[in-house]
Amino acid sequence: xxxxDEPTKTISDFEATLNKADTAVAxxxxxxxTLTHVLRAQLRKNPTLIPALVLLVSIIAFSIVAxxxxxxxxxxxxxxxxxxxxxxxxxxxxxxxTAGIDLSVGAILVISSLIMGNLAVISGLPVFLAVLIxxxxxxxxxxxNGVLVAKIKLPPFIVTLGTLSIFNALKLWYSQSESIRxxxxxxxxxxxxxxxxxxNFSGASLSYGGITLILLAAALWYVLNHTAWGxxxxxxxxxxxxxxxxxxxxxxxxxxxYTVAGLICGFAAWIAIGRVGSVSPIAFDTVNxxxxxxxxxxxxxxxxxxxxxxxxxxxxxxxxxxxxxLSLAGVDDYWQMFAAGCLVIVAVALDQWLRRASQ
Amino acid sequence: xxxxxxLEARGLMKRYGTVVAMxxxxxxxxxxxxxAVIGDNGAGKSTLIKAxxxxxxxxxxxxxxxxxxxxxxxxxxxxxxxxxxxxxNLAMSPALSIADNMFLGREWRKPGIMGSVFRQMDRPRMEAxxxxxxxxxxxxxxxxxxxxxxxxxxxQRQGVAVARAAAFGSKVVILDEPTAALGVKESRRxxxxxxxxxxxxxxxxxxxxxxPHVFEVADRxxxxxxxxxxxxxxxxxxxxxxAVAFMTGAKLPEGVTEAA
Numbered sequence: 001x002x003x004x005d006e007p008t009k010t011i012s013d014f015e016a017t018l019n020k021a022d023t024a025v026a027x028x029x030x031x032x033x034t035l036t037h038v039l040r041a042q043l044r045k046n047p048t049l050i051p052a053l054v055l056l057v058s059i060i061a062f063s064i065v066a067x068x069x070x071x072x073x074x075x076x077x078x079x080x081x082x083x084x085x086x087x088x089x090x091x092x093x094x095x096x097x098t099a100g101i102d103l104s105v106g107a108i109l110v111i112s113s114l115i116m117g118n119l120a121v122i123s124g125l126p127v128f129l130a131v132l133i134x135x136x137x138x139x140x141x142x143x144x145n146g147v148l149v150a151k152i153k154l155p156p157f158i159v160t161l162g163t164l165s166i167f168n169a170l171k172l173w174y175s176q177s178e179s180i181r182x183x184x185x186x187x188x189x190x191x192x193x194x195x196x197x198x199x200n201f202s203g204a205s206l207s208y209g210g211i212t213l214i215l216l217a218a219a220l221w222y223v224l225n226h227t228a229w230g231x232x233x234x235x236x237x238x239x240x241x242x243x244x245x246x247x248x249x250x251x252x253x254x255x256x257x258y259t260v261a262g263l264i265c266g267f268a269a270w271i272a273i274g275r276v277g278s279v280s281p282i283a284f285d286t287v288n289x290x291x292x293x294x295x296x297x298x299x300x301x302x303x304x305x306x307x308x309x310x311x312x313x314x315x316x317x318x319x320x321x322x323x324x325x326l327s328l329a330g331v332d333d334y335w336q337m338f339a340a341g342c343l344v345i346v347a348v349a350l351d352q353w354l355r356r357a358s359q
Numbered sequence: 360x361x362x363x364x365x366l367e368a369r370g371l372m373k374r375y376g377t378v379v380a381m382x383x384x385x386x387x388x389x390x391x392x393x394x395a396v397i398g399d400n401g402a403g404k405s406t407l408i409k410a411x412x413x414x415x416x417x418x419x420x421x422x423x424x425x426x427x428x429x430x431x432x433x434x435x436x437x438x439x440x441x442x443x444x445x446x447x448n449l450a451m452s453p454a455l456s457i458a459d460n461m462f463l464g465r466e467w468r469k470p471g472i473m474g475s476v477f478r479q480m481d482r483p484r485m486e487a488x489x490x491x492x493x494x495x496x497x498x499x500x501x502x503x504x505x506x507x508x509x510x511x512x513x514x515q516r517q518g519v520a521v522a523r524a525a526a527f528g529s530k531v532v533i534l535d536e537p538t539a540a541l542g543v544k545e546s547r548r549x550x551x552x553x554x555x556x557x558x559x560x561x562x563x564x565x566x567x568x569x570x571p572h573v574f575e576v577a578d579r580x581x582x583x584x585x586x587x588x589x590x591x592x593x594x595x596x597x598x599x600x601x602a603v604a605f606m607t608g609a610k611l612p613e614g615v616t617e618a619a
Contacts, residue, residue: 222477222479226479226480226482227477227478227479227480228466228468228478228480229478231455231459231463231466231480232463232464234452234454234455235452235455235463238452238453238454238455239451239452239453241448241450242448242449242450242451242452243452243463243464245414245434245444245446245450246450246451246452246460246463246464247434247435247438247463247464247465248463248464305452305453305454306454
């Protein structure tokens with residue numbers, strides 16, 4: 001490139017001395033080498049480092065407080081307890097990465113499980129068909145959210161607040177507020193309970209649901225980091241206008257994100273039936289906020305564009321470890337909620353700090 | 360003997376309600392030149408540029424690329440025809456890496472089953488291409504092609520955006536206020552970059568309010584006024600104050616009568 005220009009005809013006087021100035025404008029200076037800078041840079045590059053560390057520290061801390069906690073038995077219990085929240089957190093991560101939020105995930109899960117239960121147990125459909133239909137309805141409900149967000153351009157919070165209420169009403173209407181008992185499921189459609197089963201592995205009892213959670217998380221990690229769709233999801237959350245000008249079909253990507261989130265919730269319904277053993281219209285009423293808590297603790301920014309699937313799984317585990325650990329330590333239940341609240345606030349404060357560092 | 364314009368617009372009209380943004384605007388871009396577009400605020404130059412880059416569809420008039428009429432319904436259409444635009448806000452995603460940003464919306468996939476079934480991006484190939492394009496423009500002082508764009512300075516981001524446009528813009532590169540947000544030194548660097556892009560044979564449309572920059576790099580200056588082309592001048596023939604006088608209406612160039 002032409003570093004030194006021939007003094008051009010109209011070069012302004014005030015710039016004349018620039019020829020003598022340092023021409024290395026576009027070099028990339030190294031960050032300051034202070035400890036906080038290095039730390040921030042590392043954390044920004046590997047945002048999952050924080051939840052991983054927090055998980056490790058909390059496991060060690062609870063093992064000291066409650067010796068029964070440390071061991072495969074208790075840890076596999078944590079995995080079992082966080083399975084459903086973990087699935088919903090995966091769906092929530094996708095939506096939050098686009099700078100949205102989905103408050104209807106819990107309701108989608110419950111409706112899908114009611115459809116599966118009703119069709120398989122009461123109508124006597126084959127289990128795989130009942131599951132497929134419930135799964136499809138999960139996707140449909142997500143699709144409705146996506147269309148409202150992308151095409152009608154309503155804020156995701158408002159859309160999903162509305163559909164949360166609508167889906168809640170539909171689930172009570174559809175189920176007539178009646179649960180399906182475990183005994184009926186076992187007698188008529190035991191396939192619905194498959195994900196609750198598992199095997200023992202050196203003192204840990206692993207359920208198929210828990211293993212599936214890990215597999216799905218791995219698959220989503222791959223999709224988000226190694227496919228164009230995943231990059232587009234991040235870009236839309238980062239700056240939707242820039243994404244549009246870069247040639248990304250923002251509307252279609254948003255609809256696909258909400259639809260995939262709905263599908264994951266529909267699939268989680270099957271897992272949830274196996275986990276609980278019955279189907280109830282009033283189950284999983286805290287899973288909405290639980291999933292957001294897990295995502296935020298996992299380091300995904302509510303402002304979109306940055307975060308990770310692995311972090312959300314770790315976030316769900318952290319909440320599970322705190323709940324199990326605190327109850328094994330003999331602490332009253334309400335302190336579990338207290339702890340989860342503190343974790344959320346600390347996590348968001350950390351996210352803000354990292355953002356400031358990036359400017 | 361006459362050189363045909365590579366990109367031309369004839370009689371573009373665009374109305375927003377009662378506001379006439381373009382009133383029969385013409386435009387010509389010759390091969391291998393830098394054509395600056397200047398005009399007062401509200402003269403309709405950004406609507407003209409948006410029409411050329413596909414962001415706005417004119418109500419009337421036609422756009423010809425290489426002499427062939429083209430109809431852009433979206434920036435994607437224009438991009439597919441080889442017209443790349445660097446927007447003033449740069450249209451980059453701060454959290455993504457330099458390479459990811461350069462390929463945003465046109466990612467390359469791995470060959471074979473990994474690409475077709477698993478839709479895996481070909482990161483090594485994309486990063487090598489991005490690195491090559493940046494070093495061609497002398498920007499390879501960037502150490503790490505996978506660093507996030509938000510860690511770059513304003514001038515560096517502009518450099519990456521120009522490199523992206525130059526890498527994919529086979530026909531025309533449009534730069535909207537590339538130096539507006541930059542300091543003196545960084546502006547100089549970007550102006551050099553613009554010359555380098557022209558040296559590679561790609562014609563450039565430069566929109567700028569900065570008269571010294573326009574007069575320094577432009578081969579021809581298109582002056583836009585009241586929704587249409589007032590005149591095209593060569594920077595050697597006129598002074599900056601003449602240009603400002605033309606675009607504000609204080610003075611008329613010879614041979615032009617302002618038909619209001």
